[in-house]
Amino acid sequence: MVSVSAVLFAINGVVSKVLINAGFSALQLTTVRTAAGFACLATYLGLTRAKSLQIRRRELPWLAGYGVIGLFLSPLCYFLAISRLPISIGLLLQYTAPVFIAIWARFAQGRPVRSRLWWGLSVCLAGVILVVNALGDLRIDIWGVAAGCGAALLVATYFVLSEKGVGKRDTLSLMCWAFAAAGLLGSALSPWWKMPWGALFSWEHPWTGTLALGYFVVFGSVLPYLLVIGAMRYLSATNVGILAMLEVVVATALAWIFLDESLTPLQIFGGALLLAGVIAAETARVPAVVDDVELAAPKTPLAATGTP
Template sequence: MVAVVVAAVLFAVNGTVAKLAMTSGLGPTRLVELRTLGSALVLVPVAVLVVRRRMALRRREVLVMAALGIVGMAAVQWFYLVAISRLPVGLALLIEYTAPLLIALWARFVLHELVRPRAWWGLAASLVGLTMVAQVRRGVELDAVGLAAAAGAAVALATYYLLGERLVATRDPLSTQAWSLAFAALFWVVLQPLWTFDATVLATTTDLPGPLTGTTTPTWALVAWVVVLGTVVPYTLVLVGVQVIGAARAGLLGMIEPVAAAGAAWLVLGESMTGLQVAGGVVVVAGVALAETARVRPAVVVPEPVVTEPVVTEPVVTEPVERITSPTLP
C-alpha cells in the first residue's frame, strides 16, 4: 500500500516538473519519448545486474509484456496529452481516473470476482471528490476528440494495472517494468526517430517559479527528474504494490494522484486551490480509506490437535488348512 501511495505522490510532482520542462520549448510528445527511452536506458541495465536470471521472457509473456509497454505506458501518456490539449486539465484527469471503476467492473463481470459493497461506496466517494477537485461545472466546452482521448487514457491506465497484475503474479516487478519500458521506448523511437530531434533544447535553462523563484535549472535536469523520479521509481513501485494488493486496490490508491498534483501545482506553480477543491481532496482521501477498509482478510483457523489412542490388535491365530487337490482329469 505504501509503495502505491509514494508512487502517486511522485507522479503528481512529476506533472509539475514536466510542465516546467515543456515551457523551455520541449514538445510534449518528444518529452514522452525521452521519458520512456531514458527510463529504459536506466532501468534495463539495473535489472540485468540485479535480476539477470529473471530477465528471460517466456514465449507466452512476449505479447502481454509488449501490450503492457505500448498500451499501458506509451499510449496512456499520449492519450493524456491529447486530452489536456482539448479539455481542461482537471476534467481530463477526472475522466482518466475512472480507471479503477473500469477495473472493478472487469473484475466483477468478466473475472467474476467478489467485489465488496464498501469498495463501491469508496469508489463513488472518490469520484465525487475528484469532481470537486476538477470543478466540473456548467460552461465547460466539451470537445469530442478530447473526451475520447481522456476515455482512452482511462482504458490504457486500467490495462496497465490489469496486465501488470497478471505479469507480476509469475515474475518480479523489476524485470517486468524494465521490459515494459523497453517496449514503450521502441514504440516511440519507431514513431519519432531520434535524428529528427534537436538536442540543443536540452541545454536551455528554465526559470523556476514559486518558492524557487530567482533560480534556474537546465532543461536536461528537469528531463532527468522526469525519467528517474517521474517514471522509473514510481512505475516500479506501482508494480510492487499491484503484486501485493492487486490491481483494483492499487487503482483506488492511485486516485490520490490528482489531489497531490493539485497541491504540487499550488505550491510550485502558484495555481491556487479553492475551498471546494480542498474539500474535494478530503473526500477523495476518505473514499480511498473507505475502500481500503473493505479488504477482508481470511481468518486463519488453527486446527485443534487430534489425539488418537493406540489401537491394540490381538494376534490372529490361523488354523492349519488342509490342502485340497482337484482330481486328475482323464
C-alpha cells in the same frame, strides 16, 4: 516509501508540464520516458542479475501488449490530458481507474463485490461532473477530458492484464521489457533526431532544461517505481493504491504554486468526492482465499503511467 514515491510523481507532473510548455509533445515525452526507463533497468539488471532478462519467444506478444498499453498508451493519454487541462484534473480523471477495475471484476469475472461499490461509483461520477465543471461556466477542454478518461481505461486494462500474467516473471524484468516495447514503438513514431533538444537550453539558465529532463526520467519515473516495489513487501496493493492518492494533493498544490493552476472551490469538493468514490471502489472487491489481485497486481501506483 509510498509517500515519497507519491511526492516524486507529483513533482514529475509539474516537470512534465514545464517540458510540454517548452516544446516537447506528449508523444515525445512518452518516448523519452520509456526508452530511458528501459536503459536504466536493463543496465541495473544486466549488472546484477542478467539471467532474469532472458525471455522466451512465446512471451513476446504478451510483453509487447503489456508494455504498449500500460507504459505507452496510458502515459501518452495522461500527458495529452495535462497538456490541455490543469494537472490536478488530469490526475483525478486517471485515478478513476479502480472503478473500472471493480466493475470488470464484478461483471466480467463474476467476483463478489461489497455493496459500497455502487455508492462509490455514484459518488465518483458526481465528483467527475464537478471536477470537469460540467455544471459551471468555466470552459473545459473536451479533448483533454477524453484523454484523461482514456488514461483511466488504459490503466484499468493494464491492471487486468497484470492479473493474468505478472506472476510469470519477476517485476523488474517485466518492467524492463515492457519499457523496451513501449520505447521501440515511441521511437518509431517519434524519431529521436526530431526531438526538440534545443528547447532544453532555451531557459535563462541552460542547465535548467537538462536537469528537468533528468528528473523526469530518473526521479519521476524509475525511482518511484522501485520505491513502490519495495513498499509492496510491507503493504497490500490496495493500501499502496490508497496511499498513492497523496500524489493528487501534492500535485495540485505544486501546480498552484509553480504553474498558477488553481481550481474553484466546487472543483476541489468534486475532487474530494471523486477520491472518496475511488477508495470505496478500491476496497469493494471481496478477497479470495488467495488474493490473486494482491499477488499479481502491478507494483506501481495508478498515476505512474502518468502516473502506471
